[in-house]
Amino acid sequence: MISFIAKRLAQSVLVMAIVSAVSFSLFNFVGDPVNNMVGQDATREQRLEIRDKLGLDDPILTQYSRFVGNILQADFGLSYRIKRPVDDLIAERLPATLELVFVSAIISLFFGIVLGIYTGIKRNSWGSRIILSTSLAGVSLPTFVIGIALIYVFAVHLRWLPSSGRGGVVELGWWKTSLITLEGWRSIILPAITLSLFQLTLILRLVRAEMLEVMRTDYIKFARARGLSERAINFRHALRNTLVPVITIIGLNIGGLVAFSVVTETVFQWPGTGLMFIQAVNFVDVPIMAAYLVFVALLFVVINLIVDILYFVVDPRIRLGG
Amino acid sequence: MHVKHLLTASVLTLSAASPAFAENVLRWTSQGDALTLDPHSQNEAPTIAMNGQMYETLVTRDADLVLHPELAESWEAGADGWTFNLRKGVKFHDGSDFTAEDVVFSFERAKHEASDYKEQIKSITSMEIVDDHTVKMMTDGVNPILPNQLTSLYIMDKGWAEANDVLVPQDYAAKEENFAVRNANGTGPFVLESRAPDEMTVLTRNADWWGEGMFPGNVDKIEYRPISNAATRVAALLSGEVDFVLDPPLQDLKRIEATDGLTVKTAAQIRSIFFGMDQGVDKLRTSDAEGNPFKDVRVREAMNLAIDREAIKRVVMEGLAFPTSMITSPGVLGNTPENDAPVGTDPERAKALLAEAGYPDGFSVRLDCPNDRYNNDEKICQAAVSMYARIGVTVNLDAIPKSQHFPKIQNRETDFYMLGWGVPTLDSHYVFSYLLDSEGSWNAAGYNNARVNEITTDIATEIDAAKRTSMIEEAWTLVQADMPYVPIHHQVLAWGLAASVDIPIAADDAFRPRFAVMK
Amino acid sequence: MDSLDEKPVTRWQRFKDNDIVWSFLSSPGAMGAAVVASVMILACIFAPLIAPFDPFDPGQISLWDGKLPPAWVEGGQGKYLLGTDNQGRDMISTILYGGRLSILVGLAAVCLGMVLGVSLGVIAGYVGGVTDAIIMRLADVQLTIPGILLAILINGIGRALLPYELRNEFAIYVVILAIGLTDWPQFARVARGATLVETNKEYVQAARIIGLPSWLIMVRHIVPNTLRPILVIATIGLALAIIAEATLSFLGQGIPPTTPSLGTLIRVGNEYLFSGLWWITLFPAVALIVLVFSVNLLGDWLRDALNPKLR
């Protein structure tokens, strides 16, 4: 167990090292950082002074280690555009993104797994066929198109739900939540559906495929031959074996949700980190881009680590060696 | 108000115990949030608009654009400068008194290297505190329009600035965030309650404001939420989430107008949209032509004749524009109906002129265009591309955010660009000194006419109004003949509002919440 | 148990007898999808021949024809069947040219990802050891970051690195690169997995005993045998790449509006959605969805048809 986790941790550290190197190189490749800091009419002396202050003339390794040191203290410097510490910006906007991702993950996992099991068990029923065709359409619909359509129908046409933004925000300590007010829920519904739809269909199809795969195995046939009830076969034997690979999907799912939150947040003007990132890319606001990259990588590394550990717990073949 | 607001409020009372009930909350949106709350850091419209709700200036303009007293009750010109008599009994939001010291401090701060306002008040050489409520500002020679130049120069509290170490505007090289970036302490009608940049800014009514009861406004609370996507912004208005959109896309105005409970307000704006052609360099950077075609006035005329301003007005601007051949709007001293009449469209003549100038097959050039600054800016440029294609000029469009576009103009790195120019002083000097003087900081066209340069210098100190006006007219005649720019139109402002809200619209596009009335 | 002296079968019979062909011919969904996809792809590829106008030629556009509704709606004109956009470009032509760009970008990106991924995956699987470890760790690292984010990032960096003059001109290549570079780990994983299976098969060992050099074994024996699963992900990858391109363009990070792709068209059209000019956004969106849907349907069928377990 310890060596397994140590190995995974080592791998995670490697990932973070590579990602931090990439984000470090952003600063050096994408534009001259000095240009982004001084006014247009700064003199040469001023520029040199800033270069010196920032240590831009130090050896590259020194700069990198300083960068890593700063990251470890969650210090990414000031945003070029809004002149505020990037870590504050991320911390402020993180709750919005995490809550959106959380709600979407619940929606996509719950419906994805339930419908996936249904279509896996009743694979020839009409219900399954309809769900499957719809799910293919779901995979084919770009997130932003779904978002626009939902806004048009539910916000503008029917006026049931707000079209954009995050309403009903309440502060709980440093965490700003919108999940304890009705207004908050009203404003999260459309973005969460938009964000979860693609992942939902993906999970549905994966669970179904996995279920069908498991249903063909010998141990299911053997369980039948022992006269076990369909219920026991479907839920005790098939489902558990289906869910082992699904754990990986959960990891990927959350990753995908974080990624597509960039799109959803843009469409719904959801004030999270994704919207901030896309604005930063538009303005080539390197500190935010770099920080977001490191942050997202860290998030995924943590998710993957948790998934690996879950795998370890769930699957005796890994846990006990084979 | 709406049910959902009551719900929100009730939840808020549960969690935060806020007593506010039945208050007039104005929720509004626009494309871009203020970059900072530091009043001297950025000279940019959304930033000025945001700060103007909390900070005040000595002199202001009302919706009629006439100068009105604000923190200065009166002012008069002397031989060596201006004297301002300050309003008494004014308090900053933190309770400290407003005095002459604060004015001097704020002006000094605005003159600092890191300030974006240093140009506007560079004529002030020194200041003198006559008494607690009188300030004298010495100028370098006579400056007849100094009060006009102060309408966006906000006054900060010296004590507050000292206590919070914000004596100078944000220094970008500094590692630390400036306190003033997210906090404000002005004398204005609204007090900052909370601010999350690019997300939500909440302001509440300043009960101790000096102007309490003097203005019609009855707004108790302002919630500002920037929405960068135009369609989403309109959707928010259509679905009733906001009461006021400062900059709805023109194409959606009909829909807003037709929706129950919503109205549109329009006004002619003091802002002209035009293309600049760099005639100053010897070789264009982005052209296949030998040398610089724009140096030839025939080419510049052809570029003007190619544009179908009427089509742009009708199709791109939904009728909301005044086609023109001048780069400054009616209302600005110097604009005349004769000069303002649009040039006709004549592609044939344009082709002939190009051939005459030695470009029978046209040439290519890149057009730099902002995509988030003016009404339908990018679409105007796109329309221009096809119009220029008709006369054989291949225009490659590069539409980018304003933050990247404007440096190109300021650094003179562009051959052909779109620019819009408003005139806060309502005087042509503002146009000449920035756009037409050979030293003008925004004269990326490289226009250089000795007589125009001379007039620009002279009118800065000329006090005889009639003489000054004729000088301005003379300069405009020269400019119109030289055609250094391709004027397109004067913008028309349009606001989208809930019918329950009445806010006066003004040519300067400024939101004046103290006049906002909610029914 | 067929013996050799059966009556000879024609090539066509043998073709029809092929399981995959048979599965295709007996699946109306797959056939429908194939017809729709190929008609759309052909129409887009040959857009210059069939489109009534060239929307990329600014000389052909008249602003006065802007914002015309489809021909059957009041105010529409016969020569613009689906109406015109805000600049006066014919919608049909714009969609065809836009679809062409989208498909081109999608295909090129998938090809890039496939060539890169399959080469690296096969090498990793066949050579093994340190090479394998390095390549697959790299893929793992990249897989930790979702594709679309990476594409936005690569695209952003690419655009920032390019000199100003070349930005628009090279935007399409940057997009291809961004999507293609985010695609490869998928291909590499599958190719490596298939390679490991194939390498252990005895025909590869037979080839090694014959003495064929490694590169020849990989190219001649392993790569062709990994193509089936690769084909499946390539098809689904094409759908995803088209969506990715559209998403990038929608975010304003992709193809510029002067030579719009379907995503750019939807983004631009979206601004007119509330003003009643529904056709500017609806038709490109429908085109995109139908295209992606039919490609997905094909990919779905292909996956089932190529999966021996399901037969």
Place this chain on the structure above:
Amino acid sequence: MSTLLDINGLNIAFPTRRGTVNAAKDVSLTVESGEVLGLVGESGAGKSTIGNAIIDLLEAPGRITGGSIRFMGEELRDMNRDEMRQIRGKRIGMIFQDPQTSLNPLMTIGAQLVETIEKATSKRGRDADAHAVELLEQVGITEAVARLRAFPHQFSGGMRQRVVIALALAGDPDLIIADEPTTALDVSIQAQILDLIKKLCRERNLGVIIVTHDIGVIANIADRVAVMYRGEIVETGTVAQVLGAPSHVYTQSLIAAVPRADTKLDRFTSVDYIEGNTASFRRIDIQNHWLGETQQNDHTGTAIDVDRLNLSFVLQKAVFKRNRRMLKAVNNVSFSVQQGETFGLVGESGSGKSTVARLIAGLYTPDSGTINVFGKDVNENRKAVESRAARQALQMIFQDPYSSLNARLRVLDIVAEPIRFYRLTENETQTRKIVSDLLDHVGLGASAALKYPHEFSGGQRQRISIARALASRPRILICDEPTSALDVSVQATILNLLKDLQQELGLTMLFISHDLPVIRQMCDRVAIMRHGEICEVSDVDTFFEAPAHDYSRHLLDLMPSMTLLSDPVE
């Protein structure tokens, strides 16, 4: 004894797009309590289908189209799903072929047992646990209490099959259907499992149906036997009767094709009744053919000399050496093969025999030791011209006919690959000519050249493999279990072909097999391997008549007794 199961006129059909396949045609069988019925047949005969049909678990789209299945007097075909579920497990138990996949990997053995016990009996909780322990002990699993908490992957293959049997017994059934229960197991384990089944049958007075392709298994365990051929039962009777004096012509040829361990024959009896063996093709005159050009008439001297060969595989990687777990796959192996002889390598799975073959073929590099082929060290300089020549002289035929051919290439390109690579001919025309000659010679016919491998049956594919091996004009042929994936009748023809080729071309052969009768028929000398080491090298007759090593004797003891078989027909 009473009649437990009575199948009468059973028909099973699988509709496919190429027409309906009748998997069972008018099948009638009976099973009595306390007897073992062997159901024997080659692949595709439909024998497994019968077992599945009895418990109503036919795979889609198969269905029963006629006949009756009466179990203890009740008609199973009339039962609905719930009634059928009461039959399954409780009254009829099932054992499948592969113990690796028959158990749910995520549940402990105990949980799976208890679940089945609780379903089939009234025992609950502690009683069920106790019963589970009892069952495990019955099938010969020690420390049963502790083992209940173990997961399937913690058991070896043989142990797992015991668990599967325990599960089949959990409901105390009257009939057990065992579908190839020992095919996936090693010979020594196979014997134990068969003994266990037989013992349980006797003790519990069970009826048992054993479905198998292996005549040896039938001979060992069955009381009565039914022979299936293409969906039909061609012969039924007691084991002694059917194996000793088969009456049906198919049974006769089938039994004749079974290799014998008692005497060495020149050739295998040709099997006429079996398809694919009828066509005969032009054989080429080797002496004057391209194929014979490199042939040497000098049949003396050493072909392969292996000296103190060692190879270890890493089982578990670790940074520190002491933590690594290594498997010594080949341990100090030395032997030599003379030119022109057939040398056998025998051992159970995991004994290292295939690894030795692959070492000699150059697929692995040894940790230490030398391999000389015609006096040249093949690993000295792998790139050198001589070692290439040595490699060219050595070819291999593999076990699995389905994976040993590249499905993407035409037969022509498969066979021509070594010719083209070594440029053994002057031009493409000659290459094609040689390929068609080779295909003729191995009995496929030249028309096979333009087809793809999937168009051929297993035996035919093995012939393609042989043609490919011959195409580089080898002098040494390594055959790694060349027929263990084939039906016994096809095996005979392939082995005959190999024998012929060896004689014609004077080939040296290294023959690897776990099947002792085959070894006896094919080899001149034999080496017995176990745990990577060679136990004994001896003359093949000596080995069978007077084995020197304990392990050799053990292996020979385990060999199914074939005394019941009819005498060989020469």
